[in-house]
Amino acid sequence: MNSQAFDRLIKALLDGDQSVAVAEAVDLRNAGVDNEQIIIGGIETAMGKLEAKCTVEQFNLLEIMLAGRAVTGVIKALYPDGPPPATRETVALASLEGDVHDLGKNIVKTVLLAKGYRVVDCGKDCPLETLIDKAEREGARTICISGLITSIMPLVRQVLPMLQIRGLTGIKVLAGGAALKQASANSLNVHYVADSVFDCVRYLEESTGQAPVQSQ
C-alpha cells in the first residue's frame, strides 16, 4: 500500500502538483512512515526521475520550478517548525555584481535544497567580497555562480585567485547559466561549468563522493 502511495507522491511531485504532493506526503506520515523515509523514497526519487527526464528530453525551467515548488511544499508540511538539518555539504550560491537575473540561481537553490544540501544564498548583484566572506563564514565547500550576462566573466575569473589569497584553497567553484555556459572552465578559471542544474548536482555529488568527475 505504501508503495502505491509513494508512487502517487512521486507522480504529484513530477507533475508539479503541490497540493496533491502535500496531501500524499501527509497521508504517508499518518500511515506511520517517518519523514526521512518520505524524503528518501519520495522527494529524492522524484528528483532523480526528473533529472533522468531532463537528460533524455528537453530540459525546461517551468517543469523544474513546479516540481521545486511542490518539493518545498512537502518539506514545509513535514517540518512545520523549520527545514530538517542538511544531510550534505554547504554550497554558497550567487549571481555576481552587475547581474540581476536570479531565476537560474533560484532554481539551483531549490534543487540543491531538495537534494539535502545546505544552501547559503548570497543573492543577485552580489559583490565578490560578500560572496567569499559568506562562503568562508558558512564553511561552504563549493561556490556556485549563475550568470546570464557575459560582462560578469572578468569577475568570475577573479573568484579562485581571491579564494587562494585567503587560503581557501579547498573551495570548488562552479559556473552556469545562459552566458557562462558558453565558456569553458579554463577560460572562466573555475573548476567546472555546468550545462544545467542537474549537471551541477552531478558535479557536486561526484566531486564530494567517490566517483571521478568527467573533465569537459
Place this chain on the structure above:
Amino acid sequence: MNSLQRIQAAIHFEQTDRVPVIPQVFAHAAVLVGKTLGAYIRDGETLAQCQLKAIAHYGYDAVFALMDAGLETEAVGSRLLYRNDIYPCVERYALDNIRDLDGLVVPDPNLSGRMPELLKAANILRRELRNEVLIVGCVLGPMTLAMQLMGPEKALFLAADEPDLFGRVLDFATDVAISFGLAQIEAGVHTPFVFDPSASPAVVPPQFFREFLLSRLKRLFSALKSGGSLSNWLHIAGPAETIFPYYPEAGVEIANFDYCVNPMRARKLLPETCLNGNIKPLSFVEATTGDISAECAGLLAQLAPGRGYILSSGCEIPPEAKPENVAAMVSASRAKE
C-alpha cells in the same frame, strides 16, 4: 544590389550577389564609438549616431533601432534600475500584483517612457540610410514581455496555476507589441525584430508554446505585416528545434537560431524559412578572428548553397565584443563575392 535588396532576395530564396550579413550589433555600437551604454539606451539621437558609425565601420547589411528588454515594461509602468555600463533591469514590476491587470493600459509609443526616443532613433536611421540598408526595430514577444511585467517566477507560476488569467497577460503583452511595432514602422523601420527569448523550450515546454504562444505570435506577425513590415523576424533563444515546426504557422519569415542549434537541422525543420544565425555570442569576445572566419566559412558552406540564409550571430553580440571579430564575420560574407 544594395543591402536591403540583398536581404529581400534572401528572404525569398532568390539569388544574391553575396550572402547578407547581420551581426546583431546593439549596444556594441556604443562601446565601439566610445559612448556609454547608459547614454545609448536613453537617447535616440545617440543610439542612431552610434548605429550609423558602426555600420560605416563594419559595412554589414542592417542597423538596429533597439534599446533593451526593459523598454516596454517601463513604458507600461515598471521601474527600472539604470547603470552606465550594463543594461537596465526591472526594480519594481508594473504587474507585481495580478489584480492590477485590468488597470494596465497599452502605452502610447509617442508619449510613454523611452518609446519616443526609440522612434526618434528609427526616424534618424531611415532618414540617413533610406532604403539602402535594412532598418530593424524591436518589440518584445508576448512571453518575454509577460515575464518582464510580472517577474519571471510569478509569470511562470501563474501560467501553470491560472492559465486563463495568464492568457490575458499574454494578450495584453501582444497588444503592446503590436502598438509599438506599428509605431516603429511608421517611424521608419522596415521590420520590427520580435525578440522572445523566454519562449524558448529551455524555459517552457513545446506544448506550452503551441497552446499559449503560437496564436499570440500569429496575431502579432499578422498585424505587423498588415502595417507594412518587410518581413516577420523572430528570435527565440536556446535549443528551439522543437518549436521550429510552428514557425510557418506563426508567420515567421526570418528565423534567428541560436548557437546550440545544428544549422542543417534548422534547415531541415524550416525548409522554406529564411534562416539567420548562429555564431556563439561569446565567441565575439573570446575567440580569435581565425576562429570566427572558420566558423563563418562552415556556416556558409552548409547554408549558402540553398539560399534563404543571412549570416549572423545566434543572439546579441555582447557589447564588449572585440571589433576585429565582428569585422571577421563581415569579411567572411564577402569572401564569397
